[in-house]
Amino acid sequence: MQFRRLGRSGLNVSEISYGNWLTHGSQVEEDAAHACVRAALEAGITTFDTADVYANTKAESVLGRALAGERRESLEIFTKVFWPTGPGGPNDKGLSRKHIIESANASLKRLGTDYVDLYQAHRFDRTVPLEETMLAFADLVRQGKVLYLGVSEWNAEQITRGAALARELNVPLISSQPQYSMLWRVIEDQVVPACEREGISQIVWSPIAQGVLTGKYKPGAEVPAGSRATDERGSTMIARWLRDDVLAAVQNLEPLAKEADLTMAQLAVAWVLQNPNVASAIIGASRPEQVTENVKAAGVKLDADLLAKIDEVLDGVIERDPRLTQTP
Template identity: 55%
Template sequence: MKYRKLGDSDLNVSEISLGSWLTYGVGVEADKARACLEEAFNQGINFIDTANVYGRGAAETFLGEALQGRPRDSYVLATKVFFPMSNTDHGLSQAQIEKQLDASLQRLRTDFVDLYQCHRYDPATPLEETMEALTRAVASGKVRYIGFSEWNSQQIQAALDMAGSGRAAKFVSSQPQYSLLWREPEDEVIPLCAENGISQIVWSPLGQGVLSGKYDPDRPPPAGSRAKSDEMGGFISWLLKPEILRAVQQLRPLADEAALTLPQFALAWVLREPNVASAIIGASRPEQVLENAAASGVVVDTQLVARAEEIIENAIGRVDA
């Protein structure tokens, strides 16, 4: 496993990280989830990402239990805040950040998180209030560093301006969706972040499993897959279009040429970007963790990268909006 520095922090995170969206505490049984977590550590993965809203606290609760007994300095733990936890608890107000952070720490059974992320931008709360609350969280020792997910370049720049004037803590990470099937961050977010000491922590680098090649355009989704799951399949429908699935199958010979599996090829494509510190994988079986972890350190020939991008763009265009 290779490691990369996370922005302007002193955190070194594994190139492959383990996420818990739609999986742990929700769609994957506890014993299988524990096996995936154990395999992640066996493979040198040190970065675990979650959020308070995943299972309305269930994912954090699972991790809090599963991580007990493991040295706290042996892993990097990240969670997020924004989405509703009840009919009245949501957003990035000072009161919500303080309340939700304490609740997350209790569920995670830890005194601090290494990275606390704004899960989305909150237009209903002044940015100054959000940044002040995050800065207090850092000063309290409950949070080491702060990040955001799916903010646009104007929102990022406004936060950077506050940090530059000494009015707020500085973001060190961005968590966007990014894959061969979704390249929108390349336009503005990645360049801005690269210039300002902010790294990308990529979610859905395998297009929710579509880039694994397991979905046949001419057959129903296989049993046991995310697309077949009531708990985990609600966000994948737009990626199951026949033209997308056929394009993905055309990537298989390129992966073969690189002596990689298709998931490894897709992860290596994401990690070719220097501003990406880590690609978050979701796994329901330890074998998936083992396979995906092997993508760390892989360098794919630039000609294969260009051919892969051409295949996707010719088939479906830039799917970024």
């Protein structure tokens, strides 16, 4: 495993991090979830990402139990706040001071820890003054419950505003967690340059495009049984890529992966790590062997010719519109 600094901070994170969106507490039984976490630890992953909304708080609890007994100082545990949790009352969502403080305390209990290394705003909240949001985050930092701050799916203007307030409050805003893959490059034109100016790194989710970049979805064919495309929670996200033109282009990546002596999934994860503003790529898993295989993308260097061939193969199906980084 290789490690990178997160933003302009002194925090090291593993190049491959383990995330439990759509798996722990829902798709995967608890013993299988624990096996995946064990495989991640054995592979050298130290960075674990979750959120209170995943499986409506169950994912945090599963991760907390899976990591119980590990040396806390050897781990980086990340979680998030924004989406509705609990019974869905009027204050059970968003980035108000009330919801942030209450959610942070609840997340710590579920994770079985006194602090999280990174606490992230899961989306931007247009209904709450940003000053209120950032002050609540700053108070958690000063209380020692949160070490660093991050955001997820904020656009460049929102990140710039948040970073300015973080400087005013003298707290470390060091990360952005966007979707990023060979197919989904909407952060490159605006978000990445803004983050580079502000000393913020990317921790990217869905580097394999919800499984499409593994090549298992074939143009004109039925989706594989038990795949993400057949799951009610995951099918909405993957639907945009299940077009024949996209799937045909992805099939043409296979000889390039073989050229690099990588699986398709390893090539996809290695590709996002070529971006110097990316500190870590989040992988999920329903089986331990998926973790073991995908971590082999750590430390891989792809040469310029191969990167150019990837762009050529995918030309016409890459999404680059920066306006797609948005909060519903």
